[in-house]
Amino acid sequence: SIGWGGEIHDPGLHTRLTSPSPSARIVAQILKNPPPYWPTIRYLSLRGNQINVTADEFLMPWKYNDYIHAIFGESNGLHGALTPDGVNAIDMDEVLRTGLLDTPPFRRFKKSFMAAYGLTENATNMSMVDPNPSDEPVVDDFDPDEHVVDVETLNDVVTLDDVMKNLTLNTSLGVKKGFEQLQLLNLKNNSIQEIREGVDVIPTSLVFLNLANNSLTSIDMTVQPMQRRWDARHNWIKMYRANFTLNPDLRMEEIQEHDNKTCEEHEQLFLEAGWDGEAHLTADINGYRPYEENNITGVECTKICPYLQQIDLDVTVKEEVLCRCQDGYEGKGLDCTECPQGQVTIREKGWVDCQECPEGSVATNNGTACECATGWVYDLKDKKCRECPAGTYKDTEGNDASCKKCPKHFTSLRATTKGEDCFCDKGFYLKRADNQCHPLPKGVREEDAPCGPDYADDSTHGYHAAFMVNEGYFELETKVNLTVPLLPIKDVKCIGAVGPSATVRAVLEGGNQPLELGHLAMVRGINLSAIYETAGEPTAPNRSLELLLTISTYDAYVTSSPVLVECPIPEACEGSVRHNNTMVEKLNKCKEGHEGHLCGSCKRGWRSVGTSLGLCRKCNNKALNVLLSIFLYVLILAVIFAATVLSQRSSTLPRASVHSMLIKIALNHFTVVSALARFGVQG
Structure with missing residues (x-):
């Protein structure tokens, strides 16, 4: 145990700096049994002794030694709370200067007090040491005068001022903080449970307080207002460093959000407002680092703003303030989950809940960023993704890639994602022999706005109109088994605007993979009514129909170019027919009564004999x-x-x-x- 004079010292002065008069009985105990006073001690190490006392009891014997600079009390089984009782002390010099030991209630302790410190009989401060102290035992006398109160029997709530006033004496004694020059207090690896009463428990000159690996559950970090008690004032802000790590049950509700302000901005704000009795502990907005403990992922944590000191804490003291989810995760504190594929969180933008990226961008870097998708390019001026213009394409994701121009005589839709999707510009067709665009051959034409005025910009809403055969010409055609997508009626306002899934495929013999012929709007010879009237429910997905149809040898990939022949009887060939101004449903339309290659044959019931132009004429009955x-x-x-x-x-x-x-x-x-x-x- 720790004590002096063979006794355990009473627990504290039972006073606070705001009510400085100490308990008269405790003062009597101190004067009767003077604590150790070793002015030459600078460093005190008692580590590893398993003393098993409260933190206050450990500190009390040494608080009168104002010249101690460092105390090491690790691994001593210290417990309980650290309170002002372990720090506050009476001023021994003031005891001598005020003549307290000459007053009737305390006169009997004078001899033993002077002898304990080797002071001269009339010493007025602790430095007046007797050069020739006596070795004789000292016995204090008790004056049995009925007017002299026995202070040792008083209740603790009776202060020294109460006793002096009752005796009409003016003697008074203040309370001060002990450990006047203590700079380091190391009490780690103990079981101390709390720090009470804020500023009153911190020695005035303390620089480093180490309470790591204890059992702390709470810390009172209030400070004194700036205008009060400058002589005794100390606060957490002035301490250079405090270590409270490895205290898993410690919680500190006073830690505040950073509110998107830096530590310097917070410090300036409360310095301008003046001290208001609060510790002003705020999270450091610039201090976030990945949290790598307990196999937790997707979390980053910060520390307390180091205004004039550094306070080391476990993030668990207030994890919802000190920790947050990294980009790509959502949640709160240490509880973070990764965003689903294709979603992001970006704290810089205020996106703390998983969400889809804006139009034209995709999630990248494991859900931590949105970058322009293929077909979209980053606009440095507007800071957002925009569609690549018609005639260009972009086949890579990212904000650094630019839109590439389609080859000569090629164009594309807006937001095209690959070069293969570039198609021949108006007035040109793709010659498959050299994969280049050539001018349309004689006998075919392109018409603008195949879908009406609402779809005048073909590069926005779909493909260019499939070119049409002119009157007087006939394009070589063939019969092919086709797999044609079924369309709900609502989708046929403009076939060019139907999505890329509307692809026509040629069924090859022998069970080989079907040959993709292209978009429905570009394969000429498909009767539109046949592919939506049988579609059934409008919501039926990915349904198709297999049909034997006559289409162009060019569209069927039989010839590399359209093959057109001038009709011997020009009036018999009426060219291509477009269904409801949407798509070419008839490649070669023959004049009524004509059929076959070049529309050169008459249908049954028709004849060509007797006409001046060779046109077929309907037979009589x-x-x-x-x-x-x-x-x-x-x-x-x-x-x-x-x-x-x-x-x-x-x-x-x-x-x-x-x-x-x-x-x-x-x-x-x-x-x-x-x-x-x-x-x-x-x-």
């Missing part, structure tokens, strides 16, 4: 043909009869010229043939 046949038959018989009669008559006449007869026969023949052709008699 069968009844009319029968009547005409009978009429011609009768007419022929009549002609034959007339010829016979004329022949008989001619035999009685002089013989005519042979040449004249041949001419008449020829004229009759052409007359009959012309008549037959005119009336168009056929089966």
